[in-house]
Amino acid sequence: MRVGEHREVLVTRLRLLSRAMAALLAALAGAFWFVQVVEGSHYRELAETNRLRKIALEAPRGAIVDRAGRTLVEDLPSYNLHLDRSRAARVAASLDFAAAILGRPRAELDLVLDRYREVAPFQPVLLAEGLSLAEVARFEVAELEHPEFDIEIAQRRLYRLGRHGAHVLGYLGEVRPEELARPRSPYRAGDLVGRRGVELAYDERLRGTAGERIVVVDSRGRPVEEFARTVGRPGDRLTLTLDADLQQEAERLLEGQVGALVALDPRDGAVRALVSVPAFDPNLFARRLAVEDWRRLVSDPFHPLQNRALQSAYSPGSVFKMVVGVAGLAEGVITPADATFCNGAATHYGRRFHCWRAGGHGWCDLERALERSCDVYFYQLGQKLGIERIARYARLFELGAPSGIDLAGEKTGLVPDAAWSERVRRHPWYPGETISVAIGQGALLTTPMQVARMVAAFANGGFLVTPHLVEGADVAPPARLPLDPALLEPIRRGLRRVVSPEGTGAAAQVRGVEIAGKTGTVQVVSHEAYQDSSQLPWEQRNHAWFVAYAPAGAPELVVVVFVEHGGQGSRAAAPIARKLYEKHFEPDLRAAAAS
Amino acid sequence: MRSTSSPISAPLPLPDQRPRLEHLAGIRWGLIATALALTAIGLATVASATAESPIDYFSRQLVWVGLGWIAMLVAFSFNYHTLLSWSLLLYLATLVALALVLVVGYEAGGAQGWFRIGSIGIQPSEGAKLATALYLTRYLGGPADRALGLRQILAACGIAAAPMALVALEPDLGGAAMFVPMLAGMLLIAGVRARYLLTAAGAAIVLAALVWNFGMQDYQRQRVVTFLAPASDPLGAGYQVRQSKIAVGSGELTGKGYQQGTQSQLRFLPAKHTDFILAVLAEEWGFLGVAAVLALYALYLSNAVAVAARARDRAGILLVVGLVSVVAFHVLYNAAMVIGLLPITGIPLPFLSYGGSFTLLNYTILGLILGVDFRRFVNR
Numbered sequence: 001m002r003v004g005e006h007r008e009v010l011v012t013r014l015r016l017l018s019r020a021m022a023a024l025l026a027a028l029a030g031a032f033w034f035v036q037v038v039e040g041s042h043y044r045e046l047a048e049t050n051r052l053r054k055i056a057l058e059a060p061r062g063a064i065v066d067r068a069g070r071t072l073v074e075d076l077p078s079y080n081l082h083l084d085r086s087r088a089a090r091v092a093a094s095l096d097f098a099a100a101i102l103g104r105p106r107a108e109l110d111l112v113l114d115r116y117r118e119v120a121p122f123q124p125v126l127l128a129e130g131l132s133l134a135e136v137a138r139f140e141v142a143e144l145e146h147p148e149f150d151i152e153i154a155q156r157r158l159y160r161l162g163r164h165g166a167h168v169l170g171y172l173g174e175v176r177p178e179e180l181a182r183p184r185s186p187y188r189a190g191d192l193v194g195r196r197g198v199e200l201a202y203d204e205r206l207r208g209t210a211g212e213r214i215v216v217v218d219s220r221g222r223p224v225e226e227f228a229r230t231v232g233r234p235g236d237r238l239t240l241t242l243d244a245d246l247q248q249e250a251e252r253l254l255e256g257q258v259g260a261l262v263a264l265d266p267r268d269g270a271v272r273a274l275v276s277v278p279a280f281d282p283n284l285f286a287r288r289l290a291v292e293d294w295r296r297l298v299s300d301p302f303h304p305l306q307n308r309a310l311q312s313a314y315s316p317g318s319v320f321k322m323v324v325g326v327a328g329l330a331e332g333v334i335t336p337a338d339a340t341f342c343n344g345a346a347t348h349y350g351r352r353f354h355c356w357r358a359g360g361h362g363w364c365d366l367e368r369a370l371e372r373s374c375d376v377y378f379y380q381l382g383q384k385l386g387i388e389r390i391a392r393y394a395r396l397f398e399l400g401a402p403s404g405i406d407l408a409g410e411k412t413g414l415v416p417d418a419a420w421s422e423r424v425r426r427h428p429w430y431p432g433e434t435i436s437v438a439i440g441q442g443a444l445l446t447t448p449m450q451v452a453r454m455v456a457a458f459a460n461g462g463f464l465v466t467p468h469l470v471e472g473a474d475v476a477p478p479a480r481l482p483l484d485p486a487l488l489e490p491i492r493r494g495l496r497r498v499v500s501p502e503g504t505g506a507a508a509q510v511r512g513v514e515i516a517g518k519t520g521t522v523q524v525v526s527h528e529a530y531q532d533s534s535q536l537p538w539e540q541r542n543h544a545w546f547v548a549y550a551p552a553g554a555p556e557l558v559v560v561v562f563v564e565h566g567g568q569g570s571r572a573a574a575p576i577a578r579k580l581y582e583k584h585f586e587p588d589l590r591a592a593a594a595s
Numbered sequence: 596m597r598s599t600s601s602p603i604s605a606p607l608p609l610p611d612q613r614p615r616l617e618h619l620a621g622i623r624w625g626l627i628a629t630a631l632a633l634t635a636i637g638l639a640t641v642a643s644a645t646a647e648s649p650i651d652y653f654s655r656q657l658v659w660v661g662l663g664w665i666a667m668l669v670a671f672s673f674n675y676h677t678l679l680s681w682s683l684l685l686y687l688a689t690l691v692a693l694a695l696v697l698v699v700g701y702e703a704g705g706a707q708g709w710f711r712i713g714s715i716g717i718q719p720s721e722g723a724k725l726a727t728a729l730y731l732t733r734y735l736g737g738p739a740d741r742a743l744g745l746r747q748i749l750a751a752c753g754i755a756a757a758p759m760a761l762v763a764l765e766p767d768l769g770g771a772a773m774f775v776p777m778l779a780g781m782l783l784i785a786g787v788r789a790r791y792l793l794t795a796a797g798a799a800i801v802l803a804a805l806v807w808n809f810g811m812q813d814y815q816r817q818r819v820v821t822f823l824a825p826a827s828d829p830l831g832a833g834y835q836v837r838q839s840k841i842a843v844g845s846g847e848l849t850g851k852g853y854q855q856g857t858q859s860q861l862r863f864l865p866a867k868h869t870d871f872i873l874a875v876l877a878e879e880w881g882f883l884g885v886a887a888v889l890a891l892y893a894l895y896l897s898n899a900v901a902v903a904a905r906a907r908d909r910a911g912i913l914l915v916v917g918l919v920s921v922v923a924f925h926v927l928y929n930a931a932m933v934i935g936l937l938p939i940t941g942i943p944l945p946f947l948s949y950g951g952s953f954t955l956l957n958y959t960i961l962g963l964i965l966g967v968d969f970r971r972f973v974n975r
Binding site for chain 2: 039
């Protein structure tokens with residue numbers, strides 16, 4: 001025997017191996033006996049009622065309140081319809097049934113279901129949100145025939161002001177697949193996340209963290225026992241600097257117009273009102289926006305989704321004369337007393353430039369030139385300064401640069417100069433353009449928010465503030481401009497005279513409040529001379545600006561009004577500022593009247 | 596044990612005679628019969644488990660079984676002594692392949708263990724098991740004392756450790772674990788003194804602690820934790836164990852009937868046509884079905900051991916033992932895992948689970964065992 005005398009030993013060991021394997025298999029059979037026969041009925045019951053279901057304990061999103069604690073946005077309970085496909089006799093029949101109750105086309109529900117094709121059938125599908133009580137009742141009544149439907153109470157976002165404040169507050173949208181796919185994404189499929197405004201900028205603070213419940217439910221979907229649970233954390237409540245009353249008043253004042261309004265505290269940049277019209281209703285988005293509503297918003301020629309205060313840049317017009325004036329003083333090109341004679345037009349670089357007032361303004365010094373918004377005065381000043389110096393002072397006030405507000409998507413605008421012309425337009429700067437820029441026209445583009453910052457710097461004596469919407473926002477602190485504050489005084493005096501019976505801003509006067517301001521009228525279509533554009537088609541009419549701060553002695557509110565194709569600033573924009581100041585100072589004025 | 600046995604001194608003669616065809620009738624047909632029965636049951640269960648799947652797993656598995664038969668015939672036709680003489684080469688080649696797959700292989704199921712040739716994936720770790728069994732047989736199969744010396748034991752451990760480490764690096768711990776029963780089975784049959792066994796047990800405990808702390812991925816540790824406390828990960832591995840136990844238990848004595856298992860048909864069961872195929876079978880055929888399958892495995896394994904017992908030489912015995920140990924370990928681990936007695940890891944059930952490489956491996960093993968049996972009279 002080849003194995004030799006050891007075969008017996010080896011065979012003995014093999015026998016042991018064989019027995020060991022047999023014993024282990026027998027033991028396993030015993031274990032299966034125990035699981036299947038002894039405990040079998042228990043497991044059969046579990047199999048029949050087997051539904052381990054994951055239920056997200058949605059963290060309520062934080063409320064958004066105004067500076068006085070008035071609720072602007074909050075989460076409210078809403079009835080949501082879920083479909084458990086594994087319990088439906090025929091999914092098609094279930095959808096027909098639901099479509100009939102909800103009064104929605106069957107195809108729409110099919111689309112919802114399509115997105116869940118990859119999801120296990122026993123994972124409920126969110127079919128519809130925000131059901132009415134009547135709809136809920138009809139599903140509850142049909143529970144026996146349609147056990148596959150579940151009504152769950154979930155949170156729904158409510159924007160209490162409707163369209164008012166829409167651009168500030170923003171809206172929610174369903175998380176996109178690419179956001180889910182990002183590493184360590186905090187989102188889960190179906191989550192609503194901030195898409196614009198404060199909802200976007202402060203999404204992390206507002207959202208909180210969702211908890212999770214895993215429950216064992218019976219064959220009718222009723223939770224039998226809890227399997228596991230993790231606790232979530234509700235989102236933070238966010239206090240805005242906004243004044244809800246002021247915001248709503250501003251919204252009403254701009255109703256039916258196209259434009260923007262910014263009101264902020266020049267001392268720290270706290271935004272009190274921020275309006276862009278036309279607006280949209282963020283509540284539409286809270287119910288997972290229907291395709292049709294979305295298409296209507298996107299195709300609207302007036303772009304209601306655009307925040308004109310931040311995302312549209314316009315020529316500032318005569319409002320810019322404040323900057324040109326201070327540049328002239330600081331550069332020593334003029335003194336406050338130097339006067340220029342305006343006869344209605346002037347010739348610069350071989351071209352005739354008209355003043356807005358055909359008859360001219362006569363002799364104007366700086367203050368009077370501001371008061372009457374004399375163009376000829378600033379044409380001459382502009383020529384003396386040159387584009388480089390004008391651009392330098394415009395940039396000093398950070399025109400043509402994002403304001404740094406705590407919202408996303410700001411436009412930069414543009415401060416043109418010779419280098420820009422060469423780089424972008426590929427032709428030299430024409431000297432005549434300097435004359436246009438000196439009165440805030442030409443290639444110069446600013447957003448209403450940038451203009452508000454600039455005005456605030458004149459109001460607070462030379463500090464550039466960073467606008468912000470959230471109390472205690474993490475934004476840059478006010479920065480002192482490298483300018484002698486005394487240089488601002490002549491300008492401030494001029495602005496004060498603007499809002500007087502003699503000035504262009506007479507329509508902004510409020511009895512009992514000293515207001516300083518500046519009008520602006522931006523030509524949209526070039527004309528030989530200024531003319532009243534109110535007879536032109538809407539899209540050719542001038543843009544109207546009015547900027548102001550008050551009280552003039554100790555400013556606490558800057559207001560910037562911009563009306564697209566509104567016509568003259570003095571007529572279209574100044575009265576809006578007046579009404580807003582009346583609203584703002586109403587308590588003070590009433591107290592003064594009483595005493 | 597008899598104390599009279601003396602060391603084997605005769606050199607191992609190479610066969611110089613071809614086996615006679617009449618011996619074909621004398622091979623262990625029971626092995627083939629049980630393997631066939633298990634394969635048939637496996638195919639039926641795969642068909643049931645994947646009834647709703649858009650991929651036709653049944654036909655694919657049928658093809659794999661066909662290829663398995665070819666592999667079996669090829670393995671059978673080789674004289675195992677010829678294979679043993681090539682074994683060092685085969686062993687080294689698989690080590691190279693295992694090292695290579697770590698660099699150029701592609702990943703599936705979290706482990707980089709596959710070569711891709713066209714649309715076909717090849718797992719070198721399956722071949723490594725065979726090559727290692729052959730090389731261990733060659734090393735331990737020569738003339739020997741009643742028990743192995745320490746140097747022999749350590750060398751054998753080294754032979755098994757090299758491919759095991761490479762497979763573990765993929766990381767495929769289930770695949771790596773398979774070298775342990777192979778080595779243990781062969782060493783125990785070849786003879787290990789009690790004091791070495793005790794030392795080894797101590798070392799194993801230390802090693803386990805080291806592996807837990809330094810050698811395991813988080814997900815692997817998670818599996819062990821989940822195994823010990825299933826509720827800690829209810830929708831992960833704990834979910835799988837729970838669903839598997841419900842499937843098995845709800846089958847009760849006689850089962851719910853073919854294709855009537857709600858657990859598998861409603862997709863509560865994970866990996867139901869591969870690692871959890873026994874749960875599908877248990878749900879649909881009940882305890883009786885499971886008992887029948889376990890009995891078939893018992894028959895298969897005892898037949899294989901019987902082949903070892905009557906093998907012509909020590910090498911034949913050890914080769915069969917090494918291969919049988921791998922099969923037995925798969926069966927025992929998988930069955931225990933399905934009812935939650937052991938942590939979940941990718942160890943499929945021989946002849947039943949769906950899978951290409953694995954089906955080929957099982958039939959190759961069968962062919963090798965039958966080859967040993969067929970040549971038991973050669974040059975006698």
